Amino acid sequence: MGRAPCCEKVGLKRGRWTTEEDERLMKYIQHNGEGSWRSLPKNAGLLRCGKSCRLRWLNYLRKDLKRGNISADEENLIIKLHNTLGNRWSLIAGHLPGRTDNEIKNYWNSHLSRRIESFIRRPSSSNSQSLPIIMDIAKLNGEQKQKGGRTSRATSTKKKNKPNIPKSTRDRKASAEKENALAYMANQEKNMVMSNNNLVKSSSIIPPMQQNNEGEEVMTSAIMSMDPLSSERESVVLCRSEER
DNA sequence: AAGTGGCTCAACCGCGCGTCG
């Protein structure tokens, strides 16, 4: 049983888009507007899945897209937003005009996460460009689920049929390194909370969501900055997310 | 020059949510 596929995949084209397909899609949307993605390919004469058309339009063909490198300002904003929003790339993208969620997600995975990992691996290095370590108390408490709204894929029960087994030795190595890094980060984060018990008595005491003066629920998170010249924790700031 | 590994990013996949009949 299960859910019907989003579209009939038999006979549909996949992979890279050709310029001809791009033009066809752009022309169609210019005349008919966005939406109705399911019927769009048929109406536009494209041998593509509706989803594929939507993705191509949103991530590549839209006029308001900003191409080129992510600026330092944008990068800082991404880091800040990722702290408050987590892996909610579409929300983060909403704060960065002309950038797509896919672009930000890729940038995070290929640039920023690696930089954060490498910084943590060398906490006493003299790298003054190092990023602040940003962490979320809710995650330490094992409370990753957000309240209401769309649930994060990370928390969903996925991979029933597809165990995450890397195929090549290269992939296995990368996977193992990533796991080591994540375990290390988790350990570091726990130590941070424990070693700053003036502010955080115990991660289990601080609720992941707290109420503000208006009675609204807000997420509490801790931003910990580390002096690159010292292995000591320099400061700990409790902050609240802007919106939830 | 050929082989290998690392990186980037466009595209795909699968699932959750909102809407509608």
Added chain:
DNA sequence: CCGACGCGCGGTTGAGCCACT
């Protein structure tokens, strides 16, 4: 109320490029 449908989202994949040996 319930199920089907369409959309949107986040995670993952893999082709292509580049650097290094």
